[in-house]
Amino acid sequence: MIEFQAVTKRYDDGTVAVDHLDLSIDDGRVTVLVGPSGCGKTTSLRMINRMVEATSGTISIDGADIRSRKPALLRRGIGYVIQNAGLFPHRTVLDNIATVPVLLGAKKAAARRRAEELLVTVGLPSELAGRYPAQLSGGQQQRVGVARALAADPPVLLMDEPFSAVDPVVRDDLQEELLRLQSELGKTIVFVTHDIDEAIKLGDKVAVLRVGGRLAQYDTPATLLAKPVDDFVAAFVGRDRGYRSLGFLSAHGVSVAPLPTVPLGSSVESARGSLRNGWAVVVDDSNAPLGWVSGVSLSTVEGELRRDDLVSGGSLYVADSKAGSLRTALDAALSSPAGIGIAVDSDGTVLGGVTADSVLKSLDDARRSGEVPS
Amino acid sequence: MNWVLDHIPELLSASGDHLQLALLPVAVGLVVSLPLGWVANRWRVARAILVPVSGLLYTIPSLALFVIMPLVLGTRILDPINVQAALTVYTVALLVRSIADALAAVPESVIAAASAMGYRTGGRFFAVELPLAVPVLIAGVRVAAVSNISLVAVGQIIGVGGLGFFLLHGAQSSPPNYQEIVAGIVLIVLLALVVDGLLAFAGRAMTPWARKRAGVVAR
Ligand SMILES: Nc1ncnc2c1ncn2[C@@H]1O[C@H](COP(=O)(O)OP(=O)(O)OP(=O)(O)O)[C@@H](O)[C@H]1O
Ligand SMILES: [Mg+2]
Numbered sequence: 237m238i239e240f241q242a243v244t245k246r247y248d249d250g251t252v253a254v255d256h257l258d259l260s261i262d263d264g265r266v267t268v269l270v271g272p273s274g275c276g277k278t279t280s281l282r283m284i285n286r287m288v289e290a291t292s293g294t295i296s297i298d299g300a301d302i303r304s305r306k307p308a309l310l311r312r313g314i315g316y317v318i319q320n321a322g323l324f325p326h327r328t329v330l331d332n333i334a335t336v337p338v339l340l341g342a343k344k345a346a347a348r349r350r351a352e353e354l355l356v357t358v359g360l361p362s363e364l365a366g367r368y369p370a371q372l373s374g375g376q377q378q379r380v381g382v383a384r385a386l387a388a389d390p391p392v393l394l395m396d397e398p399f400s401a402v403d404p405v406v407r408d409d410l411q412e413e414l415l416r417l418q419s420e421l422g423k424t425i426v427f428v429t430h431d432i433d434e435a436i437k438l439g440d441k442v443a444v445l446r447v448g449g450r451l452a453q454y455d456t457p458a459t460l461l462a463k464p465v466d467d468f469v470a471a472f473v474g475r476d477r478g479y480r481s482l483g484f485l486s487a488h489g490v491s492v493a494p495l496p497t498v499p500l501g502s503s504v505e506s507a508r509g510s511l512r513n514g515w516a517v518v519v520d521d522s523n524a525p526l527g528w529v530s531g532v533s534l535s536t537v538e539g540e541l542r543r544d545d546l547v548s549g550g551s552l553y554v555a556d557s558k559a560g561s562l563r564t565a566l567d568a569a570l571s572s573p574a575g576i577g578i579a580v581d582s583d584g585t586v587l588g589g590v591t592a593d594s595v596l597k598s599l600d601d602a603r604r605s606g607e608v609p610s
Numbered sequence: 611m612n613w614v615l616d617h618i619p620e621l622l623s624a625s626g627d628h629l630q631l632a633l634l635p636v637a638v639g640l641v642v643s644l645p646l647g648w649v650a651n652r653w654r655v656a657r658a659i660l661v662p663v664s665g666l667l668y669t670i671p672s673l674a675l676f677v678i679m680p681l682v683l684g685t686r687i688l689d690p691i692n693v694q695a696a697l698t699v700y701t702v703a704l705l706v707r708s709i710a711d712a713l714a715a716v717p718e719s720v721i722a723a724a725s726a727m728g729y730r731t732g733g734r735f736f737a738v739e740l741p742l743a744v745p746v747l748i749a750g751v752r753v754a755a756v757s758n759i760s761l762v763a764v765g766q767i768i769g770v771g772g773l774g775f776f777l778l779h780g781a782q783s784s785p786p787n788y789q790e791i792v793a794g795i796v797l798i799v800l801l802a803l804v805v806d807g808l809l810a811f812a813g814r815a816m817t818p819w820a821r822k823r824a825g826v827v828a829r
Binding site: 285287308309310311312314316318319320321322323324325326327335336339368370384394 | 717719720722723724725726727728729730733738741742817818819820
């Protein structure tokens with residue numbers, strides 16, 4: 237566990253970047269520091285590996301004051317990833333990744349072999365091994381940065397806005413990849429961002445800092461969205477927080493009603509006969525949803541039902557997985573042309589339909605049973 | 611051409627002397643200017659002193675520097691050491707600034723990453739900052755080497771040897787021996803070109819990364 241106790245950082249010019257920060261960072265979890273620009277996130281992070289020395293207070297890792305260790309040695313046991321990756325331009329991808337093991341005394345060949353494995357771990361093709369950083373895209377560089385931080389298998393990983401310099405699509409990939417990695421590796425990750433959505437998505441716990449380096453709130457993402465402690469935090473977590481907080485509630489209580497299904501290729505007459513409330517779902521051989529047909533859409537076609545005749549569907553609600561939150565269930569209902577969200581199981585076959593009403597009812601039940609913090 | 615053909619051994623051995631007189635100071639100057647450049651990059655005050663002073667040294671005429679050297683070093687006035695010491699001073703004057711600038715150009719994020727990986731200051735210098743300074747460093751070394759090769763010829767005025775001998779000797783013969791003069795000039799230019807080319811080649815070989823720019827990214 238990383239523990240900040242009354243930590244203050246006052247820079248030489250008198251700027252107080254962090255003010256009496258108390259924070260306990262859980263082992264094996266992702267803790268996100270979030271807040272507006274200049275609120276002291278980077279300073280707090282860099283105090284953990286002594287790139288910035290605290291003015292007062294103590295920081296300890298597993299009970300030991302970090303000042304009891306030489307900075308260089310301390311840092312070799314703590315992975316660090318920064319914005320724009322900060323890769324060494326004169327070293328190949330492989331040698332960049334091998335940096336810390338080599339510093340720790342590993343043989344070059346062994347370090348490179350480990351680096352090759354890590355390349356795969358972070359989802360990069362091994363052809364990139366011999367490239368120089370300038371020959372990589374921003375997203376690839378960032379992955380190499382993560383691999384380099386992981387190379388010596390440190391228990392702690394510090395990440396300072398690692399994904400903020402890449403476009404939103406790539407950022408999303410990198411975030412998913414980090415969550416996947418973390419589910420395998422279980423590192424203690426301290427992640428800095430100014431993007432509250434990234435914080436909510438990645439954090440097991442989120443620390444919101446306000447300018448002047450004061451801790452405003454330290455909670456799980458769900459609690460942060462449901463119960464911001466004051467106007468500053470409420471404004472910072474943003475407008476759609478009611479809707480977004482549905483993402484933290486399980487949809488297991490939502491009732492899934494039977495849905496009429498029609499196989500692709502069946503006759504238009506039989507499709508007309510299967511409609512319920514004017515709609516039916518068209519499925520393929522394995523009972524996976526392809527789209528919808530309605531009384532109106534069928535009125536102009538004859539013969540066999542073809543793909544071109546379908547009305548395209550909305551998002552799917554995967555009912556038997558961790559991803560099955562009230563948010564995905566509600567979104568499936570709202571985005572469906574029929575007003576009924578298609579519930580599928582993890583193989584993608586149709587289980588039935590969910591309506592917005594049923595989602596709201598289950599939210600109500602969750603409130604009543606105290607599952608929603610209020 | 612007769613004169614040239616008759617004097618090939620002398621021309622060759624003088625070329626060797628010339629190279630040694632010119633390049634030894636480059637090597638010594640490089641070793642001296644690395645720590646000075648590092649200091650100039652590290653402390654603003656040091657830079658404020660070292661960079662103007664080295665600029666000033668470079669403006670002293672070479673002949674003047676050659677004849678001052680005995681006073682500074684306590685050597686005999688015609689000792690070749692004087693020329694080599696003076697050329698070392700020029701090399702240092704040229705390189706201190708290049709090195710300081712090259713080190714200052716290393717991106718802050720790269721330095722921060724190196725520190726965060728657990729490099730100590732010295733290790734980081736040799737493993738990260740110095741390699742990244744090589745392109746600029748090589749450019750400085752090439753200028754110093756070429757300029758030293760031409761300055762050694764001037765050193766012949768205080769009898770240092772090398773190819774300058776033929777320029778002076780040819781000019782002082784009566785009638786002047788133009789074959790000798792031209793042979794000396796051509797060899798000096800040739801040495802400069804060859805050394806410059808070799809250094810450029812070595813620099814490229816040392817920095818494969820510098821040629822692979824972002825424009826050539828393949829998927
Ligand atoms: N080396 C320094 N000397 C003086 N002041 C500094 C120094 N580094 C940071 N500061 C100041 O400390 C405060 C906190 O800076 P810090 O970099 O920790 O903020 P941040 O939350 O990471 O901001 P951003 O989101 O913009 O990266 C700012 O007011 C900043 O100007
Ligand atoms: Mg920052």
